Amino acid sequence: MLRRILLTLASLGLAAGLAQAQxxxxxTIYTYSSFAGKYGPAxxxxxxxxxxxxxxxxWVTAEDAGSLLGRLRLEGQNTKADAVVGLDMNLVAEAKAxxxxxxxxxxxxxxxxxxxxxxxxxxPFDWGYxxxxxxxxxxxxxxxxxxxxxxxxxxxxxxxxxxxxxxxxLGLLLWMQQVYGEKAxxxxxxxxxxxxxxxxxxxxxxxxxxxxxxxxxxxYTTSPAYHVVAEKKSNYxxxxxxxxxxxxxxxxxxxxxxxxxxxxxxxxxxxxxEPFQSxxxxxxxxxxxxxxxxxxxxxxxxxxQPEKALLxxxxxxxxxxxxxxxxxxxxxxx
Amino acid sequence: xxxxKLPHPGSLAALAILGLVAGGFxxxxxxxxxAPPLPSIGPYLGRVLAFTVGQAALSTLxxxxxxxxxxxxxxxxxxxxxxxxxxxxxxxxxxxxxxxxFAVFAVYGRSGWFAELLAFxxxxxxxxxxxxxxxxxxxxxxxxxxxxxxxxxGLNQIPTEHWRLAAAFxxxxxxxxxxxxxxxxxxxxxxxxxxxxxMCFKSFAIVLALGGGPSRSTLEVAIFEALKVDLDFGRVAxxxxxxxxxxxxxxxxxxxxxxxxxxxxxxxxxxxxxxxKNRRLMLVDAVVLAAGALFLAPLALSVLTGLRNIxxxxxADLLRAFGTSMTIAMAAAFIACVLAVALAxxxxxxxxxxxxxxxxxLYDVLPDALLAMPPFALTAGLFLLIQxxxxxxxxxxxxxxxxxxxxxxxxxxxxxxxxxLTAEERYGRVAASLGLAGWSKFTxxxxxxxxxxxxxxxxxxxxxxxxxxxxIALFGGTELVTLPYLLxxxxxAYRLDExxxxxxxxxxxxxxxxxxxxxWSDARD
Numbered sequence: 001m002l003r004r005i006l007l008t009l010a011s012l013g014l015a016a017g018l019a020q021a022q023x024x025x026x027x028t029i030y031t032y033s034s035f036a037g038k039y040g041p042a043x044x045x046x047x048x049x050x051x052x053x054x055x056x057x058x059w060v061t062a063e064d065a066g067s068l069l070g071r072l073r074l075e076g077q078n079t080k081a082d083a084v085v086g087l088d089m090n091l092v093a094e095a096k097a098x099x100x101x102x103x104x105x106x107x108x109x110x111x112x113x114x115x116x117x118x119x120x121x122x123x124p125f126d127w128g129y130x131x132x133x134x135x136x137x138x139x140x141x142x143x144x145x146x147x148x149x150x151x152x153x154x155x156x157x158x159x160x161x162x163x164x165x166x167x168x169x170l171g172l173l174l175w176m177q178q179v180y181g182e183k184a185x186x187x188x189x190x191x192x193x194x195x196x197x198x199x200x201x202x203x204x205x206x207x208x209x210x211x212x213x214x215x216x217x218x219x220y221t222t223s224p225a226y227h228v229v230a231e232k233k234s235n236y237x238x239x240x241x242x243x244x245x246x247x248x249x250x251x252x253x254x255x256x257x258x259x260x261x262x263x264x265x266x267x268x269x270x271x272x273x274e275p276f277q278s279x280x281x282x283x284x285x286x287x288x289x290x291x292x293x294x295x296x297x298x299x300x301x302x303x304x305q306p307e308k309a310l311l312x313x314x315x316x317x318x319x320x321x322x323x324x325x326x327x328x329x330x331x332x333x334x
Numbered sequence: 335x336x337x338x339k340l341p342h343p344g345s346l347a348a349l350a351i352l353g354l355v356a357g358g359f360x361x362x363x364x365x366x367x368x369a370p371p372l373p374s375i376g377p378y379l380g381r382v383l384a385f386t387v388g389q390a391a392l393s394t395l396x397x398x399x400x401x402x403x404x405x406x407x408x409x410x411x412x413x414x415x416x417x418x419x420x421x422x423x424x425x426x427x428x429x430x431x432x433x434x435x436f437a438v439f440a441v442y443g444r445s446g447w448f449a450e451l452l453a454f455x456x457x458x459x460x461x462x463x464x465x466x467x468x469x470x471x472x473x474x475x476x477x478x479x480x481x482x483x484x485x486x487x488g489l490n491q492i493p494t495e496h497w498r499l500a501a502a503f504x505x506x507x508x509x510x511x512x513x514x515x516x517x518x519x520x521x522x523x524x525x526x527x528x529x530x531x532x533m534c535f536k537s538f539a540i541v542l543a544l545g546g547g548p549s550r551s552t553l554e555v556a557i558f559e560a561l562k563v564d565l566d567f568g569r570v571a572x573x574x575x576x577x578x579x580x581x582x583x584x585x586x587x588x589x590x591x592x593x594x595x596x597x598x599x600x601x602x603x604x605x606x607x608x609x610x611k612n613r614r615l616m617l618v619d620a621v622v623l624a625a626g627a628l629f630l631a632p633l634a635l636s637v638l639t640g641l642r643n644i645x646x647x648x649x650a651d652l653l654r655a656f657g658t659s660m661t662i663a664m665a666a667a668f669i670a671c672v673l674a675v676a677l678a679x680x681x682x683x684x685x686x687x688x689x690x691x692x693x694x695x696l697y698d699v700l701p702d703a704l705l706a707m708p709p710f711a712l713t714a715g716l717f718l719l720i721q722x723x724x725x726x727x728x729x730x731x732x733x734x735x736x737x738x739x740x741x742x743x744x745x746x747x748x749x750x751x752x753x754x755l756t757a758e759e760r761y762g763r764v765a766a767s768l769g770l771a772g773w774s775k776f777t778x779x780x781x782x783x784x785x786x787x788x789x790x791x792x793x794x795x796x797x798x799x800x801x802x803x804x805x806i807a808l809f810g811g812t813e814l815v816t817l818p819y820l821l822x823x824x825x826x827a828y829r830l831d832e833x834x835x836x837x838x839x840x841x842x843x844x845x846x847x848x849x850x851x852x853x854w855s856d857a858r859d
Contacts, residue, residue, distance in 0.1 A: 032826070033819065033822060033823045033826060034823050034825075034826030034827045037826070038827070039829065040823075042812075058812070059812045061812065062807065062808055063806075063822065067808050069565065070561055070562050070565060070714075070808065071808050073567075074718060094565055162548065162551070162555070164548075164551075164555060164558070164563065165542070165555065165558055165563075170563075195546075196464065197464055197542070197543060197544065197546045197547065198548055200542045202826075203432070203822065203825035203826055203833075204432060204539065204542075204543050206828070208439060208543070210830060211436070211439050211440070211443060212443070212444055213439055223828075226828045230828070285828070321563075326378075332547055332548050332549070333381070333549035
């Protein structure tokens with residue numbers, strides 16, 4: 001048994017040695033696990049980028065955007081990351097405070113985002129709206145606004161994510177603040193009887209919804225596209241809310257500490273190019289940041305198109321997150 | 335009198351563990367330079383703490399009650415398939431939490447089997463398990479079988495001579511319980527209760543998913559929030575310290591309150607318990623076994639729904655992840671066994687040779703410190719330590735087996751420590767008169783008694799490591815993909831069915847390991 005362990009360790013060491021012996025430069029990219037997984041866009045992106053760069057891409061993953069940032073903070077200046085793909089708007093202020101990111105230097109124009117983009121540190125690579133997803137076979141008349149969902153005491157039961165541990169959870173917290181402002185606490189109180197639970201992450205909540213524990217789940221307007229394309233099911237829909245939907249933008253950046261700054265810049269520019277963007281919709285189930293010439297897949301064209309994008313700036317989020325969370329706790333933790 | 339003596343390996347292990355834990359804390363606390371301000375335990379943290387302790391205590395009590403009931407019933411009865419049941423008992427505890435959560439919903443959810451059964455019987459109302467019921471169901475499901483398994487192992491240690499005497503004296507079932515079973519339970523209780531309490535105290539995804547609202551969240555949630563959302567490492571260190579302090583003081587108290595009675599000089603062989611013939615006990619056991627089966631079996635069987643998606647997930651990725659998980663699990667189990675044996679022999683020396691049971695109890699509690707430490711904080715702290723000496727990109731390869739191994743020490747310790755005591759009590763004097771000491775004492779006196787429980791502990795540590803997701807969340811990567819990692823990756827990509835199949839693979843491996851573990855620990859000395 002011991003010999004086998006030693007052998008394995010030795011072979012791991014050997015593999016690491018071989019990796020270093022390669023002559024091509026290597027670009028290390030940090031991302032979240034489903035991005036680099038079997039169904040994620042990483043493999044396609046890697047092939048397409050390597051075809052042009054005479055380099056190797058390696059992916060290093062953490063569970064989600066929050067873990068990515070936590071890991072970067074732990075590693076600090078010693079990080080091996082040349083670029084990071086998968087942060088989001090609500091983490092931008094904390095990410096910048098790490099003093100790890102360098103200007104990307106890429107030309108950012110003609111984006112399909114519903115907002116103007118000016119940041120020179122982070123590049124948006126995809127986006128979507130948060131939305132409540134439901135099964136049209138079971139819920140023929142979904143609420144038409146957030147207010148209707150909150151105020152109807154006989155309305156549908158919802159499963160949500162905890163804003164303290166999950167990105168969509170924080171998304172809904174901010175959405176409620178956008179719609180209700182000061183009165184968000186009271187609104188949470190009215191919604192509370194119909195909240196099944198707040199899960200740790202998106203996966204648990206979506207799983208509970210699919211297993212029939214709730215009528216609606218906090219997810220994305222793009223979720224139904226997955227069911228249409230991968231499962232050929234058209235009964236899952238996102239409810240369009242009259243007040244507008246909170247915006248979720250996923251971001252990439254390059255590090256200041258990279259040993260391959262030219263290559264990293266090349267990758268940053270690659271992010272908004274056709275080969276990267278066309279890989280996004282049917283792997284990451286989000287809208288590409290820059291619509292490819294061929295347009296988005298058919299399943300995306302039938303999706304709900306919110307009239308208004310709601311958004312706090314990263315600074316507003318950083319300053320108010322504690323207060324918003326406390327108001328939410330006061331209203332729901334009784 | 336000054337003689338230069340090498341320190342006992344157990345003291346070294348204890349120091350190493352203390353050093354790792356303390357080093358991790360200090361690295362975290364001083365991350366931003368200087369000592370971080372103490373977080374005020376406001377009404378929020380106060381509520382969280384009260385709930386955390388309350389649910390953990392209740393979960394522990396219920397798990398112990400069901401577990402001990404099952405162990406006694408299983409000890410008295412034999413039936414076809416008993417071996418499979420025993421192996422299944424230590425499988426539940428190593429389930430990835432999300433598999434357990436989905437199992438609870440599959441059975442007790444709004445459209446679960448239980449609801450379907452009620453509807454079939456014509457009941458029209460609705461019920462909800464969110465809140466305490468859901469949390470307790472999940473925790474008892476995960477832990478009671480493990481309690482049963484460990485207690486049963488203990489009951490099997492009762493010397494054959496005692497049973498012969500009990501039969502000769504015509505002991506009543508009450509007397510058998512008082513004189514034979516209770517001493518075993520008293521010896522095992524503090525250790526098991528401590529383990530279960532710690533695991534429920536730290537439980538987090540389960541509590542959020544089944545709790546039904548943020549009023550039911552544990553201290554781990556606050557730690558997680560500080561680490562991943564606030565990125566406030568000083569706060570993480572303080573919160574982790576609070577958790578460690580509470581858990582350790584409670585487990586130490588338990589160890590001091592229940593001291594371990596000495597074991598007899600004996601050999602074991604299979605005996606039929608005289609109380610097996612008692613009519614009333616037959617009824618009691620039938621009820622306990624039936625209730626246990628009714629509660630546990632549906633939950634365990636619901637995991638089998640992943641079966642139909644197994645063909646979708648068997649690919650190169652899965653095989654590679656399986657290999658990685660196996661390698662890591664073996665390395666972790668090796669670390670856990672070495673540390674457990676070192677600590678247990680130090681504890682034995684304190685207890686039997688130096689006659690200081692309280693110091694010995696400290697050694698008993700020390701492994702629990704590794705469990706009380708939030709895995710996330712331990713990982714982050716150790717990473718900060720390792721980073722100073724080596725390549726951070728290789729950190730995952732070192733940290734994963736190390737942390738999984740450390741986390742398994744309390745469990746392997748439960749297997750190893752009692753047997754080492756037995757060896758000393760049986761053969762200690764003979765060994766001393768022959769002048770055996772150190773390594774030769776270990777190989778000649780201890781090893782024959784130790785090898786089987788150690789193998790069992792090894793298998794359990796492997797199973798635990800196999801199901802662990804904890805630190806992979808932070809240090810995974812395309813090169814370091816384990817089965818639990820694969821499970822969460824598929825979940826994140828909407829592939830719930832594939833995730834449940836991967837979950838089933840994990841549970842099946844744990845079942846096989848536990849089956850082996852059971853066969854080794856059941857075998858005669």
